[in-house]
Amino acid sequence: MKTLKLNDLLHIRQENELWYANNERSVFVSTRAFGAMQRDLIQNIGINRMKTFFFKYGYQLGVEDAEEVAKRDSLSSLEKIEYGPIIHALKGHAKSRITEKDFEVDGNQIVSFRFKGIWENSFEAEQHLQNFGISQGPVCYTLTGYATGYVTRVVGVDVFFKELQCQGQGAPCCVWEGRLVSEWKEESEEFFSYSKELPILKELEQTNEKLMLERNNLALVSKTYNEMTNKLIEGNSIESILDILHKQNHVPIVVEDSRQNVIAYKGITLEEFESIKDTFSEIPDKKQFHSKVSIFSFEKGISLKTPIYLLGKIVGYCSFLYERELTPNYEIDSMIVDRLASICSLLFLKEKTEVESMEQVKGHFLEEIMSRKYTQQEIMRKADFIQLDLSDHYHIVALNYKFLNSYDEKEFTLHKKTFETVSAYLREEENLNVLIGQRPDTLLLLITEKQVSQENLEKKIRTLVIFLKKQIKNALFLAGISSQNSNILEAGAAMEEACSAVRLSSRDEPITFFSELGVLGILINDQNEQAIKKMIREQLGVLYKNLDKNKLELIETLYHFLEQGGNLDQTAESLALSKSGLRYRLNKITDLLDRDLRDPQRQFQLMMALKALKIVEYERIKKIQAE
Structure with missing residues (x-):
């Protein structure tokens, strides 16, 4: 291909001190001015909108240049494509060259299209580095837009060029690749996002419509919540509150406790609900409009379900049920079922307070009786x-x-x-x-x-x-x-x-x-306490004197031994001791008491004393164990 000069393609001329390129009025703009506009756009409309703005700007520049090249019938499609980087460079955008190309046409059908190349000294990357420093991603949106618009106009099929690396990211040069949009697969979403970005005014209009819809939704939810709250204040039951909701949304409503026992229901019989509740299956990937609301499917439809919280714990659940022919308004209904859960929480709190008050009255009554x-x-x-x-x-x-x-x-x-x-x-x-x-x-x-x-x-x-x-x-x-x-x-x-x-x-x-306790229960009372303690001293001797933790351990061992009828295996198991450890303790007890632990009469007297000790010295024993 012959070397081209700028005027070969642009036909630049001056007339009445104004500049024209291909008969179109043109102006010279410095890269610094472009950088200032880039900076202001990012600050005012954000980086994402700025991407779209410059991509479309570059796309238009590419299309205009391609239209001039397309008039040259003597050039093949491949030659027309190859002119693109040359014009790009002649205009001062970047030093551009193709490094790889795969272009095959069968009749009017493009069989394969894949180009790779390099941009050096990109004016767009240069300005971004000066104004913002190193970027986290590619920044040459005007350049990729230009290449996309130019080649799309030349070949008549949607193509998309994107950067694989960028000087704005700190790379030595920008590396780009172009393919048919259909071949980019998931990455083509980037092209469509550029192509379908709404104008700001249109987006503001849609946002306003969404806000109006949201306001109306909130007004409806607020009205419903106020009606339920008024019923609550008037002292009505949960059934009255469910009546309000059922008249509005005409869907079955069920309120359950934490064990999923039905407390109240409307629009469905208890038998009908019991027949379907075991078939509920949560839909985890369904869009959630409220973090607490879960969506379940069952044989005949779906259910919105949210927990009822009281003092930080789940005490029940509220559910809306929709049969197949009914479609929930997820955004509104999820808010309403959540408000119902809040009302139920207040009802449960009221019930809890009443029950606690009654239990306190009953407890005080018992104290007065005793x-x-x-x-x-x-x-x-x-x-x-x-x-x-x-x-x-x-x-x-x-x-x-x-x-x-x-x-x-x-x-x-x-x-x-x-x-x-x-x-x-x-x-x-x-x-x-x-x-x-x-x-x-x-x-x-x-x-x-x-x-x-x-x-x-x-x-x-x-x-x-x-x-x-x-x-x-x-x-x-x-x-x-x-x-x-x-x-x-x-x-x-x-x-x-x-x-x-x-x-x-x-x-x-x-x-x-x-x-x-037998006879021991009859004997133990306030009048006999001293006599009982005397009996304990006589039977337990040294074990009872100056009670401490070690002696309590021996007393507990003796008690289990006697309770098990002198069976060593069962005693060791109940105390979680080895038999050798148990024998050591029993030998020590025998030495301290100086009595035969196998004597049935002695066993009976010791067991009486030990039981009496546990009863009359209960507070003392508990205090020693706590030390």
Whole structure:
């Protein structure tokens, strides 16, 4: 190809002191002025819009130059393409050259098109470096636009040129590549983003329409929320609130508790919901309009579901159900179901406060009963207010709990949590109306015979202990159950029985009835305490004197040994000791007591003394263990 001069293609002339190129009025612009415009555009419309602006600007420049070249019928398509870098360089954009080319035409069909080349001293990269420093990506948008527009006009098919490396990124030169748009695959999205970028005014118009739509949506959601809130303030039930929503959106609504038991529903029967709830399958890749709202599919449609939070914990769920012919307005409906969850949270908080207040009243009532503040007639009358018949036989249960490890939660919080867990379980799971009082590390439960028979009481309490172990980790729960009582005025004595019994409960056997204490239970009372302690001293001797942790360890060993009937294997297993370690302790105990531990009479007396010790010296033992 012959060497071209600028005027060969542009036909530059001056007329009346004005410059013309190919009969088009032209002006000279310095690269510094271009850089200033580049800087201002980035600051005013952002880097992404600036890319589109300069790409389209370069594209137009390329198309105009290609139209002049296209008039030369003597040139082949490949020669016309090769003129592009030459014109580009003659205009001062960059020193441009083709390094690789693959161009094949079959008739009017382009079979293959792939060009690679280099731009050196790109004016666009030079200005970007001066104004902004090194870029994270290519910056020669005018140059790639020019190449794209020029070749597209020459070959009559959409092509796209992009930079593989750029001087603006700190590279020694810019490397470019051009292909048919159809061959770029995913990367062609970049071309279409340049081609389809909306004008700013059009974009502002669309943005305004979206804002108006959003405002209307928020107004609708706000109106719905206000109506639900007003119903809540008026003291209406959750069913009344669901009525409001169902009249508006005409879709089934379901509210569940944390165990997914249905609390309230509208627009669907309980049987219908139960038949589909197990088929729900979450759609993880569905567009989420609210972070808390999940979308589920089921056999007949889809569901929007959001959790109900109370004090940072999930206490239930709200769901909207849509059959196949219904399509949710995800943006609005997700906001409304979330507002419903907020209303339900307030309702649950109100219910929780009412329940806690009632439980506190009942606990205070139990304390007054045990302190004999009221007559039997007054107690019966007050019990009617809480729907509890205290003319019936009853038991007192002492539920003792001890936290085995340190907790991040404050002690008060743990006691409160234990009380609430026990109260909720008896009320919701067992449907029992129970008076619950509190002592340090102990809950006192008054349970009437009409609700739980004496035969079933141990099973109920054992189930409660198992439940608590699952709910409150690293805690030991022990229970003591009083004898059956018929006189409510004797509740204080029944409480003492339960507290005495729980002191003999252990990890292996967490529940003890007062009746299991036998004659010991009859003997132990305030009047006999000194006599009981004397009996303990006589039987345990040195082991009882100056109690400390080491002696308590030996006492516990002796207690398990006697409880297991002198069986070494079972004793070692219950104490988690080796048999040799157990023998060492038993030999030491025998030496201290100077008595035969195999003597049945002696075993009986020692067991009585040990049980009495656990009861009358309970506080002292607990204090030593805590040291």
